[in-house]
Amino acid sequence: MVCNRGEIARRVIRTANHHGLETIAIYTQVDALAPHVREAKQAIYLGTNPRDYTNKEKLLQVAQDWGVDAIHPGYGFLSENEEFCSAVEAAGITWLGPTAKTLHDFALKHVAREIAEKAGVPVLSGSGLVSTAEDAVAAAEAIGYPVLLKATGGGGGRGIFLCYSKDEVLSQFHVSQKQGEQFFGNSGVFVEKFIEKAHHIEVQMFGDGQGNVVHLGERECSIQRRHQKVLEETPSPLLTDSQREELAAAAVRLGAAAHYRSAGTVEFLVDEDTKKFYFLEVNTRLQVEHGITEMVNGNVDIVEWMLRLQLPQFLAPLDLTTCTTERSGWSIEVRINGENPAKDFQPCPGTLGEVKFPTELDGVRVDSWIEAGTEISPYYDSLLAKLMVYAPTRELAVKKMKQALAGTVIKGVPNNVEFLQALVEDPRFALGDTTTKFLEGFHFTPRVVEVVLPGLQTTVQDWPGRTQLWHVGVPPSGPMDSLHHRLANALVGNASDAAALEFGLTGPTLKFHCDCLVALTGAVFDASLDGAPVTWNSSFLVKSGQELKIGQVDSSTGVRGYLAVSGGVDVPLYLGSRSTFPNGNFGGYQGRYLRPGDSLPVGPVTAVAQPTSLPAGWREKFAGAVHELSSDANTVVVGVLPGPHANPDYFTDDAVDVFYSSPYQVHYNSNRLGVRLNGPRPTWTRTDGGEGGSHPSNVHDHTYAVGTINFTGDMPVILMVDGPSLGGFVCPATIVSTELWKVGQVRPNDNIRFQEITLEQAFSAIQKTDALIAAVTSLAQGTTKVQAAEAELSALQSPTVPDMPATQAVVVRQEASEGHPGLLIRLAGDRYVQVEYGPMELDLNLRARIHCLEQQLAAANAQGLVETNAGVRSVMIEYDARQLPLPDLLTLIRKADAAIGDVAHMVLPSRIVHLPMAFEERWTAEALQKYMKSVRAEAPYLPSNIQYIANNNGLEDRDDVSSSAVRYHTRGTAGLRWCRHLCPLQCVKCT
DSSP states (O other), rough: BBBHHHHHHHHHHHHHHHTTTTOOOEGGGTTTHHHHHSSEEEEEEEEOGGGGGGGGHHHHEEEEETTTTTBOOOSSSSTTTTHHHHHHHHTTTTEEEOOOHHHHHHHHHHHHHHHHHHHHOBSEEOOOOSSSSSHHHHHHHHHOOOOOEEEETTOOTTTTEEEEEEEHHHHHHHHHHHHHHHHHHHOOOOEEOOOOEEEEEEEEEEESSSOOEEEEEEEEEEETTTTTEEEESSSSSSHHHHHHHHHHHHHHHHHHHTTTTEEEEEEEEEETTTOOOOEEEESSSOOOOOOHHHHHHOOOOOOHHHHHHHHHSSOOOOOGOOOOOOSSSSSEEEEESSEEGGGGEEEEOOOOOOOOOOOTSSEEEEEEOTTTTTTEEEESSEEEEEEEEEEEEEEHHHHHHHHHHOOOOEEEOOOOOHHHHHHHHHHTHTTTTOOOGGGGGOOOOEEEEEEEEEOOOOEEEOOHHHHHOOOGGGGOOOOOHHHHHHHHHHHHTTTTTTTTTEEBOOEEEEEEOOEEEEEEEEOOEEEEETTTTSSSSEEEEOOTTOOOEEEEEEEGGGGEEEEEETTHHHBBBBTTOOOOOOGBBBBBBTHHHHHTEEEEEBOOSSSSSOBOOTTTTHHOOOOOOOOOOOSSTEEEEEEEEESSSSSSTBBBBHHHHHHSHHHHHHOOOSSEEEEEEEOOOOOOOOOGGGGGGTTEEEEEEEETTTTEEETTTTTTEEETTTSSSEEEEEEEEEEOOTTGGGGGGOOTTTTTEEEEEEEEHHHHHHHHHHHHHHHHHHHHTTSSSSHHHHHHHHSSSOOOOOOOSSSSSSEEEEBBBBBBBEEEEETBTTEEEEESSSSOOOHHHHHHHHHHHHHHHHHTTTTTEEEEOOSEEEEEEOOOOTSHHHHHHHHHHHHHHHHTTOTTTTTOEEEEEEEEESSSSSHHHHHHHHHHHTTTOTTTOSSSHHHHHHHHOOOHHHHHHHHHHHHHHOOOOHHHEEEEEEOEEEEEOOO
């Protein structure tokens, strides 16, 4: 049983599994998905308490219950706990490590010093245990300053304080006592001489408990932060061969004198000037950095030695008197931690979005416990991975480490990879000049922006967002105002798809830890850089250490602002995008709105840019399709295309006239999912929705387009970037892609007036908007001047447009014929068309035909065909008009349809899927109540969706619905929505 977690648990399990031993892992709730849990032959759940890895009684009980033969403690936790070791051995279980007496003796540093002195190992001048601060001062003055106060039971830097004067000894003595008691259960403190120019060098030893001890060479561990090792290498660049042998011999003498058993490390301080070495302590466990020792010793397996020594009944016994290894080459290790260098290396919990190690490189070893999706908890050590390299010489090893770090990608939570990259580039490291004070002279500037205040609903977004996943219900997200998001990136020289910040009403306050070119666009906010005002719709330089404060919005200019930095916000890609989807808790920075203390990584700058302002009038003249300004300052005119559902199929001609002539007021309950509108009620050409529902706004099935104006009953809502992918309501018009940004800036009580445009105008607007973005990017990068760029933009006011069909809701109508149910192709803006087959009724033949159409289109692999999103008898097709103009798309669809043939006698693969059914659970009831209070009090599906299903299926009440649902899947709205995923066709059973 491995009584540990993380990478060391995996390390031990790997060797044990390799030798055919039955392995047991332990885990707490936060580690339920950790790799060590699934890699062991058996995993035992300890409970919800994260501290249970150190619950001695529980661990021993688990071991006894499962008939464990041996326990490996790893490092940390209980690995050097004398009491636990004694209890394990008393229970007849093998403790894979030193004896309890060894743990006791070497845990007390003053006792360890005595053992070392008896073994003839040099020790630093120091005191015995001192009981008062005054005694500590006396000892310090006798030894000579500077000195170290050390907790005798301490380790890992805790309880250790460097003192240069009497006052410092007096102030730190009680702190050292307290930390020793708190962390190690021992308040004893002693005083030891401090070497100013010291190297921390340790020797890996291995003993059989009978006095036979061998060594596997030394490791240089001098680069430390707060007495915590950052980088280790073997051999030490400081020592000569004779010094190396002398140091190793001292370690072996000490181990032999203590009858040391198993793996251990003897740590020394080496004076750089005199090259004299002094005993420091013994780590009575497997050391974190043991891997680099294995690499220079012919990849010997120290864990295997531990198993063979103490489990001879299961593995070939280990005879140390015949063990030999051949040391060669050079190995270096860096510790990758989940710490934030911009905040004094504060540990950072969170979810990792991207993890990549260069394991394909020869001579690279990674011991880690993380992967994409790993949740880093705040309860344990921050170590994420150990990156190790091996090469024949130190020069080549340093070069390989640089290469390995360059190929390491860990995104999602702050970490020290960038810090380590800078460290191995330091000239002093290249020279091997690595004393314990190395980091005091090392200066590192992280490329991050710190969130001081987050503002309101500030998120990371990229354009065009998360594409090609609409068919599985994942919305694109991305910016609500894509125009100003793209302009912000253009002003700093980024590509349009770089991630930037979106914020609303109140902006964030950001502290920059690196020099950046920053742009602010969108609605105008109060903004200042270190108190000096900054210009909106422009880019400007921000120096490391400066603070940018974005305050309240000028509500007359909109509601959302955008901030871009040169290089982009370097959060991980999630499902192909860096955009945040807060409702799904994924993407962006930790899948949520920003919070104080977040650190936003800045990506590498790929194109040099200079401070630039958006020329006056360019946006109004060159962006979008409709440049008309309303006489009412609170009214915005938005360009739309008719469809997919307009007159005369669904709306009367009068209703459509009213739709285009009337202003619609923005409802206060609007957000990134949708913008609700208040306006005139439409008149309908139908009395109900047929099989689609009881209201004339219902349709059988409808997969939505982003930007479509959806009538849920008589109330319209513009479906936005985080909105639903399907439903059952009609949409008389859809906002074109270059006009949708305007909706991202509307405020409650603003008015929107829809203006119908032509397909030709919509196509031209895409080209002109793209040209505007390219021109601003060129200005920022210094490759053009304002006058020349404006002339080119003006010349593009009448771009070449392909021959378009007539601008109407239905652009293709094919009547039913023998073997074909009939086909309609409906417009849904300038990014989508909807294909419908046959009458509005549930017919599996129609569903099968939709399935076949999707297959045909996928096989065509047409450039610019983004995605197909199937309903039951319809499919929404997204396309990019830049690559696949509408006429070419229509031809492609007709060709694909013609290749299908009659589906009535097709044999399709099928399967049965058993789905759980929640019936009138409290969460739905609460959601309905909230909806009725905040949105609308009356609708066909209110106040009970169960009664709504009953009404649609000819049932009496909820009891009828309940009993019927057990027998067959319900034909209400929810049932039909399931059907859009029946691909291949499936039987659905609710249980």
